[in-house]
Amino acid sequence: MLGDVAIRRDGRAEALGGRLERTLLAVLLARAGRPVATDVLTDALWGDRPDPRSGQRLQLQVHRLRRKLGESDRLTLGPAGYRLRVESGELDAERFESSVERAVGIAARRDPRGAAAALRAALELWRGAPFTGVDLPLLDDWVHRLVERRLVALETLYEAELARGRHTEVVAELIQRVREHPLHERFHALLMTALARAGRQVDALAAYRAARETLVRELGVEPGEELRALERRVLDGESLGPGGTAGPGGRRGDAGRAEVPAQLPLDVRTFVGRGAELAELDGLLASAPAAVAALSGTAGVGKTALAVRWAHRARERFPDGQLYVDLRGYGPDRPVAPQDALAGLLRSLGLEGAALPQGLDERAARFRTLLAGRRILLVLDNAHAVEQVRPLLPGAPACFTLVTSRDTLAGLVARDGAHRVRVDRLPAADARRLLRELLGTRVEAEPEAAEALVHQCVRLPLALRIVAELIRSRPALGLTALTGELAERQGALDLLDIEGDPHTAVRSVFSWSYQRLDPAAARVFRLLGLHPGRDTDAHAVAVLAGLGLRETRRCLDVLLRAHLVDQTGDGRHRRHDLLRDYAAELAESTDPAAERAAALDRLRGHYLYTASAAMDVFAPHDYAHRPKAPPPAGPLLTFAGHEDARRWLDAERANLLEVTRHADPTFVTSLSETVHLYLRVGGYFDEAITLHTRALRAARAVGDEFAEANARRVLGTMMNLWGADPDAVVGHFQRALAVYERAGDRSLQASVLNGLAGVRLRRGELPAAMREFERALELNGAAGNWRVRCALLVNMGRTLRTLGRLDEARHRLESVLELCASHGDKAVEANTHCVLADVHTRLGAEAAAFDHARRGLALARESGYRQIEALCLGKLGTLHRNRGELARALDLHGEALDLARAVAESELMVEAMNTLAGTHAAAGEPARALRLHEEALALAVEVGERVAQAHSHAGIGDMRARLGDHATARAHWRRALAGYEAGSLPLAAELRARLDAQDPPRA
Template identity: 40%
Template sequence: MRIQVLGTVRAWLGDEPVELTSAGQRAVLGLLALAGGQPVTRSELIDALWGDDPPASAVNVLQTYVKHLRRRLEPDRPARSRSALLPHVGDGYALRATADTLDLLCFRQLSAQATAARQEGDDRRAATLLDRALRQWQGAPLADVPQLAGHPKVVAVAAERGAALARYGELKIALGEVAEALPALAEAVAAQPLDEAGQARLIRAYAAAGRRADAFEAYHAARRRLADELGVDPGPELRAAHDIALRDEAPPATATRTAVPAQLPADVPDFIGRDGELARLDALLGSPTVVISALSGTAGVGKTALAVRWAHRVRTGFPDGQLYINLRGYDAERPVPAGEALARFLRALGVPGQEVPLDAEERADRYRSLLDGRRMLIVLDNAASVAQVRPLLPGTPGCLTVVTSRDALPGLVARHGARRLDLDLLPHADAIALLRRLIGRRCDEDPDAADELAERCARLPLALRVAAELALARPSVPLRQLVGELADERRRLTLLDAGGDPETGVRAVFSFSYRQLPAPAARAFRLLGLHPGPDVEPYAAAALFGTPVTEAHDLLEALAGAHLLQRGTPGRYGLHDLLRAYASELALLDGDETGTTRLLDAWLHTARAAMTTLHPAERGRHGGEPAGPRPVPIAPVGDPAAAQAWLDAERGNLAAAVAFAAAHDLPGHAVALTVTLLRYLEGGGHVAEAVAMHAHARDAARLTGDVAAEAQLLNNVALIYSQQGRFPQAAEYLRAAIDAARRCGDLAAETRALGNLGHVDAWLGRYDDAAARLREALELCRRTGDRAAEARVLGNLGQIYRRQGRHADAEAHLRRSVALCRDVSDHIGEAYALVSLGHVEAGRGLLADAADHHRAALALFRRSTERGGEALALDGLGSAELALGGAEGFDRLLQSLAIFRRLGERAGEAQAGNSIGEAHAAAGRHGAAREAHAAALAVAREIGDRYEQARAHSGLVAAAEALSDQATAEIHRRAALAIYAEIGAPQPASIFG
């Protein structure tokens, strides 16, 4: 026997449902269940059933209800025997049930276990138990017995759920999982709209999740409700929550709190000395305030080595992880901008790439919020200025930041209280000890020569290591002779450098080491000074050097063996910034800059090949072949896994390449690389890189007057902003794209921009404007004879007409779009039109036809790896299948939501969330429906999607009515009707009838 009262009143014998034919039977069973095993008197039952005006036959009717219940619930009970399940107790009845047989008792048992777990400090187990407890609820208690909606026992049990929701939300916040807490907190507030503590809790959670707009809206709605219904102002707890949102002081949000980055480079081998400096760094530990150490000193003095050595020594004291970045502050070509560094840190902290804010200030806000309450070590290496560092500083105690720079960074000390540690040259004894460890007994055989060598190297660790490698490479040359040759080299450089370069000693070592290289290795070293990215692998080196790959690999190994190149991750190599500057200087003197063009060509060829492997149906989006002969060979990217791996490994180099090309009169490469990589960047969530690369490419296009390229790039950036739900910014870029396209007479670009702007207008609920844009685009298509573009525009216009309730016009446009797409073999456009056509048919009740169209679209999308389209088709197909009684429908809706979230497509997330809410409601799961619609409403409000806001409000009306919350239903009804009137669209009929 199982009984359900948390929702509709139902019972089962084994797997067979018990037929409870009358509302009176359900009411009696429900009231006895709510008593939790305690007896309920006859008069209490009569009062609940008939109030102040019971019929004369009330006792007999009640007895009849009980008799029928016993027969149905205990069919094997002999006549006139005492009921085991519904015994007569005193002047009333009781229901004998356990947590295994009654959902209310199961809920209470799990809730009590959760309380005990929290008292024992096990918040994770407590949250799990509460989650299980809340899953017992399928709606308002006794939902199908409306006459009992206001009964004290029903109200009291509903309040138990509200309290459990609040506790669950608090636990999720404590566990750093604010995003998962929000639906529960929002539902608790919806159930108790005048509960100031609950409202305050929700506002704090919104602020913690970075959704300050929602926090403010929740506060103002609560304030209005208190004023309208109680005539009072918000209390101190609610005002305090509002203040937190204003100051953005909320605790860190989301599951990213579980990410524990470990980004420190490998510890430095043969580290010598610096005991005093290490001790001073040790003294920073345990400070209750924000600690920043500014570690400064001349180039090559060992700042990075000291910072990394100390960081490895103390890393266990920072259990939340270590962040590291080389800011390349003294790279003349491309220091790392603070915004780019923040994007890297956010991804390391677990923020999905598509959720990294596009604005640098927003990134800094998110970064500081994530670090709040954590104990992390942050190493900012090779900073050029305080401006480069400041956005990367945490805002609260617990984190320790070490900054290395050639500059003393006085602003960091003055404004941020940094503890400065000036790193001097190695003490002479330590310099000798390092040489002895590197060279061995030759130092002891000629100690005077070793002393002089240390001084010739200016006691700089980098120079000492290069000189030691020279000595090891020439074992038969006495140390004294090597010192003399270095002295001659220094004199040569001094004569060449009339300015008296203070680093002449270091340059003398580099110069002498370079001149010992064989000619091919020396040329390779020079060319590496032209490499724009952070590291290099053999295929890229082969293009740069103009050699076969095996030879390039051998040259890289030879330079690494001479300590002129650093080995990084397997197969990759990097240059110290001093060596990079020296190699670049040599390359410019040599005048051989063709290597860079070869490298950019190779990257462009490989990128196009990789994108074609991953997206074969979109070859046309990658542009034409680059100028010049194809580099042979390029990295193997013919396999999808290899293509993806190459793009991921080279992403930093490719971003640097675009910036380099834009700054060095190579605009074609800047534009072509950016356009080629757009799908990879946006699909992989690398939106920060995508926006940065488009900015550089657009600068290049402007400098050369390539207005057509500028229009294309503006269009692309608008798509990125649209994907993140930032529609006003997208519209701004699209208007600029239209202007650029008109200036250069590029009708195709103008058509594309008009179509995209129509999309944005539609998302914002401006359907008349959207239709006007699309009709203008349609006219351009027909004027130019561009049937492929015409097909896409027809499909988009059909979607607008569907939203406006113009179903005949919508169907005509969509069927024309499908036919045209098939004629021009545009399978993606065909699939999108089929999805819209499926929605039109579903709205007309043609569910089987709708499902067929969605299935066809799904197959086309999956064949082309169009993940956003796949999610759209899953959304439509899932709803259609559920309406037809199919079992797989709900799983398809969940898949759709998961894909949209993974892609960061916020509009799709709102759409799928509303579909899930409608599916829950159709199955009678009204509490779950309310959660889904509330979450969809929050997303739709955040991005300004008016249609999905209205749809969510409509869903919340249905949920509130089913849960007998007429006041809340009326609030959402007014909101839905207002939005539908505003956007000029009728409220669509539910696909579920």
């Protein structure tokens, strides 16, 4: 199949006839061992032109081919068509693929010498592209797959050779590979690495320029991140020795520290058996570089335990990290949507807040991009269906995905090449061994009763663990007596059994355990089935059950000892989904509907009241009205400070969303208005948009147009910060504005106009934004809401500063300080000092600038506003840079960027990156500066921040000019100039003069 289609028999080649014979053999070989319908063969040979004699003509071609094959039973006709029998090892393509797989497995075991030898031997089998001389679309997938396998083999070969230190020896080979595959970026990267390691940095940079020219000319695209990163590292003089590979490693901060995700749950302490399944996974990892494994089996069979145990064993094979997601495929709450799962994965890989793409396809593509060139293990636990998993699959050949599900995920196996590992109930011997591990000598003392227990628990690990805990809790009784009790209960539940469902046995174990609980603990267990979240704290459980905190903790301890709940590392409680189902069934059959509804009402009241109390500490000066909920009956949480409040909000964020799913509309709108600022500051855009959209629907459902306007106001604000379609954002703001106008609420009208001005700023329309600010300020009036007035004046001061109207900016900002003095709003005061620091810096008043920056920083830290803290750190860093104190400036700007990324507000991150880039440039590090400007530009483009785009283009132009790439520098300066001119920024004149000095005069 490789190269020209040919037959070799007894050591000699059989001469094939013309196109028809070669095509017939090629199609049969591509479907080797499987029947091929006669109409498929006739279409391949003669196209879809009707021919009444095509059947006879096909028989003639088959007859001729049989003679060449030399064995009459090689090519047979059956009901489904013609079948060509091919024995194992007879196809050169099959030998090639298996050789490559073995060699890649050797490479994965970190044996570069052995891998290189095996790969070269495998590549010697390659005689050319498959089916050369046969032009048939039917074979395209085969050809593409084999060509891709060869490319993987070549890449792995040169990675192994570089790992052996043979960089000089492979340069010539890599030059040839680049010529053969000029658009394959990986070969360019390997060539650059080999040249740099050989001390040929100039040649490495020349190789980058050649690659860039080819990609731009042929595809119209810039090189990918791997090539750009290599160029930066060569320019920085970084070592590309064996410690630094050609491929991208983990995400790195500016200090060069690798940020490697390590998200695997704790390994199971008592784990027995599963040797065959573990070996199967080991073998799959060794033989399939782009493997997906699906563990499927019934609930409680130990799929997650097996996945976590194997993942911990294999974690050293994935130096770039391990990612874990619980997809919540089964249980009372809905499965995690792929888009939401991707948001969490992207955050784990360093993509934060507003930088997250919005759509599912965009997120999936970004996820695959971030994993390119990395060796990462991805565990997708508890999947519901193929559609939930497929968007999460990496495209990187070195990544491995392990999925667990009760579903067989047949589509994942058929379409995506996943390898299914069936996880059955434990073999009897392993089940007995697990029981011995859990119960010790009691099993040996009563072997027949232990055997009965294994049978009654249908060899499910979950059931065996719960039974073992029950037995340990009743040491006075023997196993025989306890198995008798379980048998009686199981007999009762068998009446509900449908076709031998193994869950009946599990439910009988649950029932037995439940019956041993005291009434208070049993009631807590039932009510936990009503809680909509995955985990919870003791305060929420106390409110749900209407108990005191001490009694609630006692009940939870009882449930924990009985294995009816689990405790997480941070002291929260969660339940297995089977136990949640069982608890919910019990609650429905035992507790009256009115009592269940009252418990959920108490829980929602607790979350609303506590969220409001947390927000009073987290953001005490939010100018929007925050609903006040009455305190619920039961223990109340108090918060010592900003961090304490934030920790509670972080822990309960998912629950706050879940309790709004089927709640009263008023509760939904109240919670939206309560926590909107927390979600905004934290950069939790998915959660915010979900919550505020629910609030919008809830308000519309009951015809509450004022609540609808509030939902649109906060939803529009989040969408604008996220970088959503400006027209959609404006639509929300305008509809909210119309309601506030009818209600006569001038302050809320002004706050919406403030949001509309923000859209103008994002579009780079600064003069138009100023007009919106002026209109809002007039509407709010001197006697209006003072926080709205402060917000407008600060935003106006910031915009006037950007427009170069510094004295006007200073005047506006100083009037804010006067307002703050009488109201004591430290957060607004901190923000104002921060902008004044920048204004005074531009005015050349260094002492005043330092004073404002330091006062702003102190107030920001005191009030807990990290956004303002990051901005103040940036201003102080710039002041130190202006003094020539570059080490101090780098520290401050690095700290500012870390905070900006933690807060995850796009405008803040872009400013921090551009500012840090300026300091690296001042320190004589143009390559580092260029990297940061490019990162800032990418984010600014993604979220539509046009002024920030212009600043980034200007910085890139400056650095390209310093690095000698003047043509690229001028291109970026021109794009910056267009942005500055569109926004009427004074920087346009300076940049225009620079371009005029650089450009040759026109004839």
